[in-house]
Amino acid sequence: HVNGERLWQSLMELAQLGATVKGGVCRLALTDLDRQARDLFVRWCEEAGCTVTVDGVGNIFARRPGRNASLPPVMTGSHIDTQPTGGKFDGCFGVLAGVEVLRTLNDLGIQTEAPLEVVVWTNEEGSRFAPCMMGSGVFAEKFTLEETLAKRDAEGISVGEALNAIGYAGPRAVSGHAVGAYFEAHIEQGPILEDQGKTIGVVLGALGQKWFDLTLKGVEAHAGPTPMHLRKDALVGAAAVVAAVNRVALEHQPHACGTVGCLQAYPGSRNVIPGEVRMTLDFRHLEPERLDSMIEAVRGVIEATCAKHGLSFELTPTADFPPLYFDQGCVEAVRGAAAGLGLSHMDIVSGAGHDAIFLAELGPAGMIFVPCEGGISHNEIENAAPADLAAGCAVLLRAMLAASVA
Amino acid sequence: HVNGERLWQSLMELAQLGATVKGGVCRLALTDLDRQARDLFVRWCEEAGCTVTVDGVGNIFARRPGRNASLPPVMTGSHIDTQPTGGKFDGCFGVLAGVEVLRTLNDLGIQTEAPLEVVVWTNEEGSRFAPCMMGSGVFAEKFTLEETLAKRDAEGISVGEALNAIGYAGPRAVSGHAVGAYFEAHIEQGPILEDQGKTIGVVLGALGQKWFDLTLKGVEAHAGPTPMHLRKDALVGAAAVVAAVNRVALEHQPHACGTVGCLQAYPGSRNVIPGEVRMTLDFRHLEPERLDSMIEAVRGVIEATCAKHGLSFELTPTADFPPLYFDQGCVEAVRGAAAGLGLSHMDIVSGAGHDAIFLAELGPAGMIFVPCEGGISHNEIENAAPADLAAGCAVLLRAMLAASVA
Ligand SMILES: NC(=O)NCCC(=O)O
Numbered sequence: 137h138v139n140g141e142r143l144w145q146s147l148m149e150l151a152q153l154g155a156t157v158k159g160g161v162c163r164l165a166l167t168d169l170d171r172q173a174r175d176l177f178v179r180w181c182e183e184a185g186c187t188v189t190v191d192g193v194g195n196i197f198a199r200r201p202g203r204n205a206s207l208p209p210v211m212t213g214s215h216i217d218t219q220p221t222g223g224k225f226d227g228c229f230g231v232l233a234g235v236e237v238l239r240t241l242n243d244l245g246i247q248t249e250a251p252l253e254v255v256v257w258t259n260e261e262g263s264r265f266a267p268c269m270m271g272s273g274v275f276a277e278k279f280t281l282e283e284t285l286a287k288r289d290a291e292g293i294s295v296g297e298a299l300n301a302i303g304y305a306g307p308r309a310v311s312g313h314a315v316g317a318y319f320e321a322h323i324e325q326g327p328i329l330e331d332q333g334k335t336i337g338v339v340l341g342a343l344g345q346k347w348f349d350l351t352l353k354g355v356e357a358h359a360g361p362t363p364m365h366l367r368k369d370a371l372v373g374a375a376a377v378v379a380a381v382n383r384v385a386l387e388h389q390p391h392a393c394g395t396v397g398c399l400q401a402y403p404g405s406r407n408v409i410p411g412e413v414r415m416t417l418d419f420r421h422l423e424p425e426r427l428d429s430m431i432e433a434v435r436g437v438i439e440a441t442c443a444k445h446g447l448s449f450e451l452t453p454t455a456d457f458p459p460l461y462f463d464q465g466c467v468e469a470v471r472g473a474a475a476g477l478g479l480s481h482m483d484i485v486s487g488a489g490h491d492a493i494f495l496a497e498l499g500p501a502g503m504i505f506v507p508c509e510g511g512i513s514h515n516e517i518e519n520a521a522p523a524d525l526a527a528g529c530a531v532l533l534r535a536m537l538a539a540s541v542a
Numbered sequence: 543h544v545n546g547e548r549l550w551q552s553l554m555e556l557a558q559l560g561a562t563v564k565g566g567v568c569r570l571a572l573t574d575l576d577r578q579a580r581d582l583f584v585r586w587c588e589e590a591g592c593t594v595t596v597d598g599v600g601n602i603f604a605r606r607p608g609r610n611a612s613l614p615p616v617m618t619g620s621h622i623d624t625q626p627t628g629g630k631f632d633g634c635f636g637v638l639a640g641v642e643v644l645r646t647l648n649d650l651g652i653q654t655e656a657p658l659e660v661v662v663w664t665n666e667e668g669s670r671f672a673p674c675m676m677g678s679g680v681f682a683e684k685f686t687l688e689e690t691l692a693k694r695d696a697e698g699i700s701v702g703e704a705l706n707a708i709g710y711a712g713p714r715a716v717s718g719h720a721v722g723a724y725f726e727a728h729i730e731q732g733p734i735l736e737d738q739g740k741t742i743g744v745v746l747g748a749l750g751q752k753w754f755d756l757t758l759k760g761v762e763a764h765a766g767p768t769p770m771h772l773r774k775d776a777l778v779g780a781a782a783v784v785a786a787v788n789r790v791a792l793e794h795q796p797h798a799c800g801t802v803g804c805l806q807a808y809p810g811s812r813n814v815i816p817g818e819v820r821m822t823l824d825f826r827h828l829e830p831e832r833l834d835s836m837i838e839a840v841r842g843v844i845e846a847t848c849a850k851h852g853l854s855f856e857l858t859p860t861a862d863f864p865p866l867y868f869d870q871g872c873v874e875a876v877r878g879a880a881a882g883l884g885l886s887h888m889d890i891v892s893g894a895g896h897d898a899i900f901l902a903e904l905g906p907a908g909m910i911f912v913p914c915e916g917g918i919s920h921n922e923i924e925n926a927a928p929a930d931l932a933a934g935c936a937v938l939l940r941a942m943l944a945a946s947v948a
């Protein structure tokens with residue numbers, strides 16, 4: 137049904153913007169490279185006959201009219217920002233699968249009942265600005281526009297400033313929009329589909345997430361003449377926290393993750409006892425009580441460690457998403473489309489957050505996963521098979537068509 | 543004997559160059575601020591009637607002639623580079639105590655038998671370029687000039703390039719110089735003198751040091767969909783190493799230190815499992831076998847940790863100084879000077895490396911410690927009492943005078 141070759145070509149063209157020597161992409165949210173990628177998306181959608189609008193947090197909506205303009209749109213989308221050492225498919229696949237749906241409908245001369253919209257959501261990754269899924273969060277009224285525009289990156293630049301700098305602070309209202317249905321295609325970003333030899337993951341729901349910034353403070357002093365027992369070494373404390381995050385996640389299986397992604401010791405000199413460590417904590421679980429239990433266990437270790445080593449700490453929440461189960465109708469639509477196309481498929485739970493999780497607040501939502509090589513994502517070597525991507529796109533087309541007449 | 547007020551004024555003037563808002567100094571080796579400090583030292587020494595020469599690694603020698611030009615010089619000195627978040631006294635006290643000795647001898651119209659030299663040694667701290675005590679190491683032929691000029695900082699700038707950039711690659715030969723005696727005054731950088739209520743530390747020797755760079759490599763992947771048991775998390779491995787360095791040092795008491803001063807996780811994104819960690823290890827001990835035993839114990843933990851977490855590692859030595867005992871005559875000279883001046887004093891072992899350690903290879907050497915507030919050094923809040931500094935300088939003057947007629 138869809139043109140897999142054309143989808144692949146567009147993915148490869150988009151991946152040039154921010155291409156890294158290791159074959160990945162570095163295109164952080166709201167940088168000039170992000171602007172170039174946005175401009176390319178806008179051009180492609182206009183060429184496909186869509187009307188493009190941009191809202192106040194930079195989300196881009198490409199609308200293909202339906203027969204009945206009063207129906208809420210059937211939407212799809214994802215993101216085109218990447219991790220600092222990201223790949224070509226995370227997010228971009230979902231957006232360009234949406235563009236391929238538009239192009240295929242044009243090829244086939246199909247007009248849908250409800251209008252369709254393909255959306256680029258701002259800053260899904262959350263690596264430059266926390267939290268992640270920022271644009272869809274504002275759209276779903278989980279975050280206010282005001283607080284979001286004030287969030288700052290590590291250099292102190294705010295979301296509002298960055299949006300203005302790239303010309304993507306648009307006039308469209310950020311909230312109050314009706315959603316007929318929302319589907320999002322995405323690479324799995326984990327090893328399960330590949331391991332099970334399935335082409336399509338029918339996504340039942342997603343792990344809840346709680347993120348924190350943690351700062352530990354001790355006293356910086358000379359690494360030679362300062363006796364071991366008199367030290368207040370912030371890094372020795374941080375090491376105990378890293379070990380605890382890992383251990384606690386192992387103790388809370390199944391469907392539990394705990395990760396320290398960022399950690400930096402200050403002042404960062406070979407012969408200076410670190411007086412400060414800044415780190416991030418990322419906890420995920422499918423059950424809300426178990427998610428909280430992980431965090432309480434780690435908080436206990438932080439308190440005990442600080443008491444033992446004479447440190448102080450600050451623990452600041454930076455993101456909080458409850459576990460989510462997708463709409464049964466959408467889950468059925470994805471399963472039915474995969475079955476109808478004769479594609480091998482299985483039910484799966486998403487370990488990652490996705491914009492679909494926020495869209496599920498506004499209307500029925502579902503997701504389609506396809507395998508990625510070795511389950512590796514958030515890595516420059518991220519890879520996916522053209523045939524799997526085309527299959528995921530075909531499932532997306534079927535599911536959207538079904539929803540647009542329902 | 544010496545002018546403590548003048549010594550303090552010079553210390554405060556030098557501390558302006560690279561002064562930080564927290565009251566410390568950031569004047570990394572071979573930066574333009576280091577050049578400014580060097581220029582000031584040269585001006586002060588020329589004003590005190592000395593001839594100033596610079597060698598190929600940027601060491602600066604200010605020579606005050608003696609009656610007998612054929613005698614090898616009695617030397618003193620230290621360094622004026624600082625830690626990134628360093629203080630006003632570490633190194634600078636030793637250099638300016640030397641300048642104050644010159645000025646006092648001029649005031650008193652004293653001519654010594656042997657010539658005197660006050661030296662600024664290049665890059666003692668080792669924070670921008672490893673290893674530490676670089677200039678004195680080349681002078682003592684522990685390092686070759688060629689290998690030293692090729693060492694690079696984190697930005698890839700070599701020592702040779704940095705020396706040329708600030709105009710301190712001098713014509714004087716870097717080695718082959720006779721040393722009549724060498725004394726160095728320094729703040730203790732630890733809490734012992736303050737704790738014992740003594741003004742002067744008679745330094746018997748110094749801990750041996752072995753430094754390493756350690757890189758751990760795993761696989762970066764998504765913090766959500768990557769199951770805990772399939773991760774190759776370099777930071778979880780690094781945390782075990784940090785804990786081991788600390789534990790092993792505690793197990794090797796007394797006179798044992800183990801410190802991880804630098805640690806950075808890559809790529810450094812909240813929701814990415816770190817695929818690489820780069821860190822530094824600093825081990826110190828007074829007994830060579832116990833120093834090696836610490837390192838072997840930590841190496842065992844590194845190997846076991848990497849095996850457990852599917853990581854690879856690279857452990858590269860960056861500095862290696864054996865424990866050292868100073869010349870008995872010089873130790874006696876310092877003890878005698880302190881006693882003669884009626885100053886409270888005690889024997890002490892240096893936990894830090896000092897240029898005197900390399901000078902001890904070329905001739906009799908000794909050191910004089912004075913207390914620093916709270917034992918804190920390598921910290922912007924480093925502080926010392928003017929009276930203690932003047933006392934240390936007076937001991938230096940006596941010890942040098944005794945050596946110059948001996
Ligand atoms: N899909 C994805 O990479 N989302 C980023 C947010 C997360 O870390 O789950």
Ligand SMILES: NC(=O)NCCC(=O)O
Pocket residue numbers: 358359360407632666667668674675731893894895896
């Ligand atoms: N004295 C001093 O800070 N030396 C730097 C080398 C060391 O770390 O011991």
